[in-house]
Amino acid sequence: MPTAAKLMGALAFAMLAFFTAEIAKPHMPESTNFGYMSQVAALVGLACGWMVMGPIAGRGYYRSFGSGMKTAVVTAAWALFVFAFEEMLQQTLRNIYDGPMEAVVDVARLFIEFGAYLLFADMLAVLLIGGGLAGMLTEWAAKRWK
Secondary structure: OOHHHHHHHHHHHHHHHHHHHHHHHHHHOOOOOOOOOOOOOOHHHHHHHHHHHHHOOOOOOHHHHHHHHHHHHHHHHHHHHHHHHHHHHHHOOOOOOOOOHHHHHHHHHHHHHHHHHHHHHHHHHHHHHHHHHHHHHHHHHHHHHO
């Protein structure tokens, strides 16, 4: 059932994911084709904000900060999986893999490779502090429009 907390969580984490993707771009190689990276990250953030943060809002501001950080980490993990899977599909179309199992296993390697870009200090700060603040914003909406 739609609630104000789910809507606010979806919007807050969509914005957080979008800006986190934008901050990641300078850390990546110059030859990287970003395509719709920020928009896809925002879509993942929208879904995670609605499904992860939205239902657990309403338990207090202190807990909402931690829940927001958890939701930000979940959003980052799903976004990394989506990007790794998309890269695997592109490499499959170029006939890089010898078989389907090699392609599936390569998703894990790509996930870890892309995840290394999250280990920069500015990325971690935006992701964790921004996640906590987005969680508190979701909590505010839950209390305001209960």
